[in-house]
Amino acid sequence: MPPAAQRTRKVAVVGVSLSDCGRVDMATPYALHAQAARRALADSGLDRSVVDGFASAGLGTLAPVEVAEYLGLRPTWLDSTAVGGSTWEVMAAHAADAIAAGHARAVLLVYGSTARADIRAGRRTSNLSFGARGPLQFEVPYGHTLVAKYAMAARRHMHEYGTTLEQLADIAVQARINAGHNPDAMFREPITIDDVLSGPMIADPFTKLHCCIRSDGGCAVLLAAEEYVPDTAKPPVWVLGSGTAVSHTTMSEWEDFTVSPAAASGRAAFARAGVRPSDIDVAELYDAFTYMTLVTLEDLGFCAKGEGGAFAAKGRLTRDGELPTNTDGGGLSACHPGMRGLFLLVEAVRQLRGEAGERQVRKAGGRLPELAVASGTGGWFCSAGTVVLGRG
16 A cells, blocks of 8 residues: 655545535536535635635536636646546545645535436536547447446346345435435435335346436535634544545456445555544445445445445444444435535535534434545446545
């Protein structure tokens, strides 16, 4: 494992926010970026002049320099990394290292998308196409869609380890239970395993409820150096460790369909934070499909390879379970505006601050959680970014 960047300053998340989410028909992606950014700055209590770093990426054509201009920012540190849904955990790692090394004071990460509204209006500005250039040209003629690639991986896990459809469906059921405690979730009505299994088939073995919802929305996260923490409005949530990894683009180059790059990013993040998976109180994992949750639990070390189905059963992932996971309802029930990685960081911070309302996780004696992990996945397990966060 390569050594982490030399850190001379501690780095904290000092502001988080969501824009309007769910069904937002009248906003533009720029407007959602701006709304989320204003709210995150207000949440932090810091003045906008402190922000000298900016990170943004999105579906469609919004470039970070355009978004920064729209927000009235003139950053001297910029990140436009784009690796799919894990982009934001990767950006958070980059930003934390930059702040620690003195290259920036405070970095704003922001995202906004009208993915749902674009489809309804017949616009193609927010799509999930990765094109047909380069190596992908050899797969495209066979009709492999993004969902089909996840479905293939799920079938392989089922074949090798005996994972069942019922176990995968239970992950969707538990996500919906968590969403039921979240007034901002797009879908809150309870569902059953039978509801998941009997739904319309999307890509075998995934029925509709195995797949994420399509929503509009945005969010923002502000990271700052430790010397600004005394001036913030909320308790800091510290960045303890991070890791990033990439795997493949073409399915033929994926060595093992049952192992995601989170196995590498998670190992690095936990080692750099000096904690173990068993120390984690709350997990926020990218869940565009139920299989993503299962395999990420395994690859982060919460259970052994092949045991994800049994591990996730019996309510373990709900707010009151042994490992509360995707406590806002996740991409399966709360929101999924094209790329969801930044939402994982927002929810992790809110849980550690004790700001999650009805869905707030409590430890024995009513204590707040101490440690959280956010792990994003990009493409079809092409990339991963993992961030460990802590209170105090």
